[in-house]
Structures are given as C-alpha cells and as structure tokens.
Amino acid sequence: MCANPWDPEWDVSSGLVRRLLDRQFPELSAETVERLGHGWDNIVYRIGSDYVFRFPRRRAAVPLLQTEARILPKLSDYITVPYSKPLYFGKESTDYPAPFLGYTHVPGVLPTGLSDAQRARSAQILAQFLKSLHAFPLDTAEAEGVPHDQRNLSDIAGRKERMLGFLPKLSPHLGSETAGALESYIHTITLGRASTQKALIHGDLHYKNMLVDNTGIISGIIDWGDVNVGHPACDLSVAYSFLPPSSRPAFFETYGEVDDETHVLARMLAVFMPMLILLQSIDDRDERNKLEATRTILRALA
Structure with missing residues (x-):
C-alpha cells in the first residue's frame, strides 16, 4: 500500500x-x-x-x-x-x-534557477498560450471525455485546510521567516469556494511541466495528464508562481482582465502546488526541487 x-x-x-x-x-x-x-x-x-x-x-x-x-x-x-x-x-x-x-520530443530544460529578468520575457508568451487554450471549444473537449474539475480545485476552504495541515512538515525546511509569511498568507484567505467558470485547462501548470530554451524563454509545455474543464485560475496561477510581480500586469494585459475571485484562486494555487512539490522533494531528498519549490512559494507570495 x-x-x-x-x-x-x-x-x-x-x-x-x-x-x-x-x-x-x-x-x-x-x-x-x-x-x-x-x-x-x-x-x-x-x-x-x-x-x-x-x-x-x-x-x-x-x-x-x-x-x-x-x-x-x-x-x-x-x-x-x-x-x-x-x-x-x-x-x-x-x-x-x-x-x-x-x-x-520538445527541446528545452526545466525553468529552474532563472532570474526575474529571464522570467519576465515569457509573460506575454504564457498569456497568449493560455488565452488560446482557454478558447478551445468546450463541446469538443466534452465529446472527447475530458473530465470536469476532477481535482476539485475550486474548493478554496478545503484547500486552505490542507495547506495549514502541510505546515508542520514544511516549516523546518522553509525557515521561520518564510514559514511565518506562508502561514500568515493562508490565514488571509476568506473565500470558501470559487464560482463556476469553465474553460479547457492544462490543470497542472507549474515549473516541472514547463520547458525553456537556453535563454530562459518558454519553449514548451509538457505533461497534460490533468487536462480538464475547470476554472481558468488553475492555469493563471503561473502569473504568480512563474512570473515576478513586475511582469504580472503585462501578462494580464495580454490575457485579458479577470475578476478578483480568479486572482485569489490563482495565487492560492500558485502557493499550493509548490507546497506539494516541496513535500515530495523532502521525502525524495531532492535538494534541487526543494530549493526551486521554496523559491516558487516566495515568488507567489510577493
């Protein structure tokens, strides 16, 4: 088992x-x-x-x-x-x-250790990619059996409870200052559930499922195993997890305006997903991914 x-x-x-x-x-x-x-x-x-x-x-x-x-x-x-x-x-x-x-085979490497300047150059590329993906016809997706929100990502209250449950194991690896900032952020989340919004989404868009070229610019998206019809905030989390704060306005200028609820859910998932990666990295004793997951959490909180 x-x-x-x-x-x-x-x-x-x-x-x-x-x-x-x-x-x-x-x-x-x-x-x-x-x-x-x-x-x-x-x-x-x-x-x-x-x-x-x-x-x-x-x-x-x-x-x-x-x-x-x-x-x-x-x-x-x-x-x-x-x-x-x-x-x-x-x-x-x-x-x-x-x-x-x-x-x-899609050429590229995982986007680990990139500078903020390198990340910023992919803001519009990522925004246009998601704008196009989220415009995919839902009737076609449903005809192919694509599931609806199979991971229940819009359950904000349940996810908040899980995040708080992760903290005792993660805190010793984050340090007191980062762990404190993370806990404080989680407690600021008051929305219980996101309203229903439907788009075809990648569903698991974090740094381990993205590729960059030798200049650090996005060159590919991999691992579509969690593709589903769900809330676009799940994918829009890359604006918080991958991009520095200074390039987020350019991202949303290209993608289009979203409501406050979408921003709340997107940031929450941008924190939640690297918390999961960090948990696995601790068990695997994977120092490289421990470091990158920690940096991703800090960037999402910024």
Missing part, C-alpha cells in the same frame, strides 16, 4: 521499457533508452533523439493518460507554444498492466 500519493504502484525499469518497445514498436528497437525522471503519475523516458515516452506509475494515472491521448491531437490549431504530441499508443500487456504514450 502506498504511503504517499506520489509513491509508485508499478516499477518501470529501462529494461522493461526496452522490452515493451521491442514488442510493440519494433521500428524503435535501435533507439537508445534514457530515463529522464518522474512525477506523481508517470515515469518518463527519452527514446533516441526524437521521442519521449510516459508510463503510468499508478492505476489512477491510466484514465488521465487516455484522456490526454484523445484531446492532445485536437489542440494543434489552438496552442501557441510547442507541446508534446502523441504518436505512439502503447497497449497494456502481460509485461506491463497499463497503456502508455510516446510523444514528439
């Missing part, structure tokens, strides 16, 4: 990946297999120079991957930032009990 929501139910080794590819996609048999990393739901392998494959680590990830497989090909006329397009649709087998996907 898994102790944490990020603990794997299935081990996906490089040997297993090699075996699955050889049997299902023999045209890739000569390609190299390199593990890139993992998130809560999937483990990721680079296959040769052109492809990336994602394999579920948990049963809960399977329907998310299946939704992704259906909706991602339909986004190409709407998305203004490169994203991984599924090309290989692996099937469950006696070797491995879940389907898996192979995508075009």
Whole structure:
C-alpha cells in the first residue's frame, strides 16, 4: 500500500521499457533508452533523439493518460507554444498492466534557477498560450471525455485546510521567516469556494511541466495528464508562481482582465502546488526541487 500519493504502484525499469518497445514498436528497437525522471503519475523516458515516452506509475494515472491521448491531437490549431504530441499508443500487456504514450520530443530544460529578468520575457508568451487554450471549444473537449474539475480545485476552504495541515512538515525546511509569511498568507484567505467558470485547462501548470530554451524563454509545455474543464485560475496561477510581480500586469494585459475571485484562486494555487512539490522533494531528498519549490512559494507570495 502506498504511503504517499506520489509513491509508485508499478516499477518501470529501462529494461522493461526496452522490452515493451521491442514488442510493440519494433521500428524503435535501435533507439537508445534514457530515463529522464518522474512525477506523481508517470515515469518518463527519452527514446533516441526524437521521442519521449510516459508510463503510468499508478492505476489512477491510466484514465488521465487516455484522456490526454484523445484531446492532445485536437489542440494543434489552438496552442501557441510547442507541446508534446502523441504518436505512439502503447497497449497494456502481460509485461506491463497499463497503456502508455510516446510523444514528439520538445527541446528545452526545466525553468529552474532563472532570474526575474529571464522570467519576465515569457509573460506575454504564457498569456497568449493560455488565452488560446482557454478558447478551445468546450463541446469538443466534452465529446472527447475530458473530465470536469476532477481535482476539485475550486474548493478554496478545503484547500486552505490542507495547506495549514502541510505546515508542520514544511516549516523546518522553509525557515521561520518564510514559514511565518506562508502561514500568515493562508490565514488571509476568506473565500470558501470559487464560482463556476469553465474553460479547457492544462490543470497542472507549474515549473516541472514547463520547458525553456537556453535563454530562459518558454519553449514548451509538457505533461497534460490533468487536462480538464475547470476554472481558468488553475492555469493563471503561473502569473504568480512563474512570473515576478513586475511582469504580472503585462501578462494580464495580454490575457485579458479577470475578476478578483480568479486572482485569489490563482495565487492560492500558485502557493499550493509548490507546497506539494516541496513535500515530495523532502521525502525524495531532492535538494534541487526543494530549493526551486521554496523559491516558487516566495515568488507567489510577493
């Protein structure tokens, strides 16, 4: 039984990946297999120079991957930032009990350690990307089985309670000043639930699902496993988590005006998501992500 929501139910080794590819996609048999990393739901392998494959680590990830497989090909006329397009649709087998996907490789690196000036240069790129994504026809998304707010992100009161519950474990790793600022911020949130707003959203837009080029400018969006119809504030959280305060006005000038409630929810999620990343990083003893998650929390609070 898994102790944490990020603990794997299935081990996906490089040997297993090699075996699955050889049997299902023999045209890739000569390609190299390199593990890139993992998130809560999937483990990721680079296959040769052109492809990336994602394999579920948990049963809960399977329907998310299946939704992704259906909706991602339909986004190409709407998305203004490169994203991984599924090309290989692996099937469950006696070797491995879940389907898996192979995508075009999107060049770039995770946006860790960037300066505020580097981040600011992506403000309008991110805003236009989200403006276009959120304009995707909802009837098309629903026809492809995209779920509605499956993570209940508009439940502000419930999320506030969870954030307060995280503090005892996080505080020793944040330091007293940052932990105090974080607790004070959480207590300022008085809204209980966000009103219903519907748009097609990425659903998990944080620094581990974004890529930048060698100048630090956004070059790709990855991991669409949480794509859903929900409140656009979930994605707009990048204005607080990724961008410095000075570039937020330019972001919303391009995206368009949003109401005060959306700003409240966007900032809250910009704090909540790196808190989760920090919790996992503590358990994994991952110092790099501990540092980046902490910096993200501070930026969102600024």
